Amino acid sequence: MSGDDDSSGWQLTESDPGVFTELLKTLGVPLVVDDLYSLDAAVLSEFQPLHALIFLFKWVSTGSAEPSIGGQYDPDFPGFFAHQVVNNACATLAVMNAIANIPGLQMGPQLSDLFAFTVGMDPQTSGMAITSSDWLREAHNALSPPSAISLDGLDLPKTSEDAYHFIVYIPYAGSLYELDGLKQNPVRHGSYSEAGEGWVAKAREVIEARIGTYPPGSIEFSLLAVHEDPLPRLREQLAQVQSAGRHVDANELIVKIATEDSKRERWAFENSLRRHNYLGFIHALLLGMAKAGTLDAAKEGAKKALQERIEKRKKGEAMDED
Amino acid sequence: MAETRLAFKAGRAFRRGNTNFVDSDPTKGAILLQNGEDGLLHFIWKNRTNNDAEEDLILFPGDATFQKVEQSAWGRTYVLKFSSSNQRHFFWMQDADGSRDEEFVGNVNRLLADPSIVPIWYSAGYNPNNQASTSSAPAASSSTPAASQRPGDYQPTPEELARIRSIVTSLGTNAGAGLAASSAAQHEISLTDVLTPANLRPLFASHPELVQSLFPHLPPDLPHPPTAETLQQVVASPQFRAAVRNLDMALRTGLLGELVRTLGLPAEAGTGVEPFLRALQDQARREENGEGSGDQMDTD
Numbered sequence: 001m002s003g004d005d006d007s008s009g010w011q012l013t014e015s016d017p018g019v020f021t022e023l024l025k026t027l028g029v030p031l032v033v034d035d036l037y038s039l040d041a042a043v044l045s046e047f048q049p050l051h052a053l054i055f056l057f058k059w060v061s062t063g064s065a066e067p068s069i070g071g072q073y074d075p076d077f078p079g080f081f082a083h084q085v086v087n088n089a090c091a092t093l094a095v096m097n098a099i100a101n102i103p104g105l106q107m108g109p110q111l112s113d114l115f116a117f118t119v120g121m122d123p124q125t126s127g128m129a130i131t132s133s134d135w136l137r138e139a140h141n142a143l144s145p146p147s148a149i150s151l152d153g154l155d156l157p158k159t160s161e162d163a164y165h166f167i168v169y170i171p172y173a174g175s176l177y178e179l180d181g182l183k184q185n186p187v188r189h190g191s192y193s194e195a196g197e198g199w200v201a202k203a204r205e206v207i208e209a210r211i212g213t214y215p216p217g218s219i220e221f222s223l224l225a226v227h228e229d230p231l232p233r234l235r236e237q238l239a240q241v242q243s244a245g246r247h248v249d250a251n252e253l254i255v256k257i258a259t260e261d262s263k264r265e266r267w268a269f270e271n272s273l274r275r276h277n278y279l280g281f282i283h284a285l286l287l288g289m290a291k292a293g294t295l296d297a298a299k300e301g302a303k304k305a306l307q308e309r310i311e312k313r314k315k316g317e318a319m320d321e322d
Numbered sequence: 323m324a325e326t327r328l329a330f331k332a333g334r335a336f337r338r339g340n341t342n343f344v345d346s347d348p349t350k351g352a353i354l355l356q357n358g359e360d361g362l363l364h365f366i367w368k369n370r371t372n373n374d375a376e377e378d379l380i381l382f383p384g385d386a387t388f389q390k391v392e393q394s395a396w397g398r399t400y401v402l403k404f405s406s407s408n409q410r411h412f413f414w415m416q417d418a419d420g421s422r423d424e425e426f427v428g429n430v431n432r433l434l435a436d437p438s439i440v441p442i443w444y445s446a447g448y449n450p451n452n453q454a455s456t457s458s459a460p461a462a463s464s465s466t467p468a469a470s471q472r473p474g475d476y477q478p479t480p481e482e483l484a485r486i487r488s489i490v491t492s493l494g495t496n497a498g499a500g501l502a503a504s505s506a507a508q509h510e511i512s513l514t515d516v517l518t519p520a521n522l523r524p525l526f527a528s529h530p531e532l533v534q535s536l537f538p539h540l541p542p543d544l545p546h547p548p549t550a551e552t553l554q555q556v557v558a559s560p561q562f563r564a565a566v567r568n569l570d571m572a573l574r575t576g577l578l579g580e581l582v583r584t585l586g587l588p589a590e591a592g593t594g595v596e597p598f599l600r601a602l603q604d605q606a607r608r609e610e611n612g613e614g615s616g617d618q619m620d621t622d
Contacts, residue, residue, distance in 0.1 A: 265545050268545045272543045272545070273541060274561050275543070276541040278562055278566070281540065282517065282566060282569060283585045284536055284539050285522065285536065286516070288525065288529065289521070290605075294525055295602070298517075299599060302516045
């Protein structure tokens with residue numbers, strides 16, 4: 001396992017669909033990532049063609065070297081699998097484990113060179129190779145806040161860095177695979193049927209079984225869908241139904257496109273907020289408050305909030321004792 | 323009213339006659355560093371059984387140091403030494419857990435060198451000295467020369483008084499290790515409670531000229547030109563909240579003297595959240611009086 005300071009220049013990023021999608025765009029991969037709030041067939045069908053599922057949860061070390069429930073280690077997995085060797089890189093590494101195994105996926109030349117370079121490497125070495133890539137690290141770091149205030153070297157308490165762990169589920173050669181950068185090998189969960197929902201049905205079964213192994217409410221998790229960008233397809237369909245004069249269908253597609261567009265716009269907005277250095281803004285806000293005469297009242301409010309925290313803590317402590 | 327800057331459990335130890343042996347006294351006690359009403363820094367040893375301050379030493383900045391007695395086989399005996407005299411006062415750490423000794427001692431020495439600094443506390447359970455990879459404990463680089471601020475300039479504020487109460491309360495109990503320290507770190511108001519959407523929203527509504535003047539400080543690559551509504555979204559966003567939290571934490575280290583200078587603030591503003599806000603209020607007043615914002619005025 002990597003040590004506390006083993007971030008090798010990789011910064012912590014948010015596990016947000018907008019961040020993943022931006023990263024894929026930078027890598028020249030025409031896929032997008034969306035939050036999944038349910039594993040229902042109806043919800044999943046919205047995201048077809050669906051290439052991978054990323055399961056992320058607050059990681060609790062079990063120290064177990066066993067493959068996860070219902071699966072078996074496959075040391076001969078012929079696809080790409082990299083270990084997580086660097087802290088903070090886990091999200092990007094999960095994305096790599098997913099997209100490197102999608103056959104025929106379009107990607108930028110740097111990324112395809114990097115994957116070609118790792119062919120034949122063991123998972124540990126692949127992990128090293130991936131996380132040693134300067135341009136990949138830059139693409140990853142591009143969406144973490146600029147460090148105008150460098151907290152490095154100030155010995156600040158570490159917050160919940162790297163508390164999330166990412167596990168990828170992909171279909172590969174007719175079987176469902178689970179790629180977990182902290183496990184020695186990929187885990188094979190058996191073959192799936194191409195009929196109906198295909199691999200997604202198998203993935204649902206496996207993920208639900210996994211969630212069932214945790215006591216209810218004991219873990220916070222979310223699921224992300226790595227899927228094809230629906231916009232080109234929707235626009236094409238729109239052109240078709242419009243030329244065929246099917247106005248009702250056209251309106252439905254227009255609504256879908258508008259929803260998708262507004263989501264992209266929200267992502268773009270959030271990503272520009274992520275890249276920003278707020279020091280000047282904070283300074284200007286506080287100056288504005290001071291000049292408007294509201295800073296003193298705000299400080300009083302903060303004191304009250306502090307008092308409440310102290311009271312709460314005291315109560316908590318009284319209960320914790322002995 | 324005296325303001326306690328720091329407190330931890332420690333007993334006294336005494337030299338056996340004229341020998342170099344030091345015997346520890348089992349009486350339960352605590353060392354407190356206080357900014358007294360007289361404006362001077364007091365080093366107090368308090369008996370935790372009867373709560374009497376049995377020793378009260380007035381310390382001048384830079385005169386005293388608190389050092390480990392290396393000869394002590396036990397390893398947790400310390401001596402208060404003065405450069406102006408041969409006085410020696412011995413103490414032994416009474417917290418069952420010694421993992422935070424260095425943290426307390428570091429802060430004692432920082433305060434002895436400069437009573438105006440804000441102590442640096444690690445969060446509960448975190449001690450960089452326990453980590454092989456970390457270079458050294460936080461340096462005392464925040465200490466501005468002692469002459470720049472006399473101890474008498476220090477104004478205790480209500481939340482500092484609350485801090486004292488909490489420390490004193492914790493001294494009376496057998497509360498867990500380092501309680502005083504961890505609560506001290508949390509007893510300063512938080513910037514996150516100042517820059518709340520609830521505080522900012524009415525300000526934006528009542529001061530349209532402020533709204534305009536804030537636009538240049540927003541991200542330059544927003545998908546649309548900013549409006550008043552954009553500002554509201556930004557101040558409610560997790561990214562902005564995280565930036566405020568970050569600055570708040572960084573200010574608590576007391577080491578932001580250099581950074582705040584880039585905002586046209588004096589170095590003292592980088593020693594904590596309160597000094598930062600006070601300096602900003604001064605800056606706002608100066609700007610309103612028609613003086614330039616980059617003005618490095620002497621705060622005296």
